[in-house]
Amino acid sequence: MGVIRRTGMFILQVNPILCDGFGHCAELAPELVHLDEWGYPIISKEPVPMADLGSYESARYAERGCPRQALHVAKVNSPAPVSNVALNLPRAARAVSRERLPL
Numbered sequence: 641m642g643v644i645r646r647t648g649m650f651i652l653q654v655n656p657i658l659c660d661g662f663g664h665c666a667e668l669a670p671e672l673v674h675l676d677e678w679g680y681p682i683i684s685k686e687p688v689p690m691a692d693l694g695s696y697e698s699a700r701y702a703e704r705g706c707p708r709q710a711l712h713v714a715k716v717n718s719p720a721p722v723s724n725v726a727l728n729l730p731r732a733a734r735a736v737s738r739e740r741l742p743l
C-alpha cells in the first residue's frame with residue numbers, strides 16, 4: 641500500500657449566474673465560503689494547497705452539494721491569487737463577480 645500524496649493547489653470557483661444565493665455552500669465548506677449580506681458566497685481567490693485535505697474534501701463536498709451546480713473545484717499551478725480571466729468564467733459572470741468584491 642502506498643501513500644497518496646496530493647500536490648499542487650486548488651481554488652473553489654462559483655458561477656454567479658447559476659448561484660441562487662441560498663448559501664448551502666457556506667454550511668458545507670465553512671472554512672472556504674463566507675456569505676455576503678444577501679446570502680451569496682464570497683470565496684477567496686487565494687489557491688489552497690491540495691495537501692490541506694480537510695479544505696479539499698470540504699470543497700469537493702460543497703461542489704457535489706450545490707443544488708445549482710454553481711461550484712467547481714479547479715486545480716491551479718500558481719500560488720498567486722487567480723483572476724476571473726484565469727478562471728475562464730464567462731464575461732457576464734466576471735462582471736457580476738466584480739460587483740460582489742468587498743470594498
Ligand code: SF4
Pocket residue numbers: 654658659660661662663664665666679680681705706707708709710711
Ligand atoms: S450552494 Fe451553490 S447555489 Fe447555493 S449559494 Fe452556494 S454556490 Fe450558490
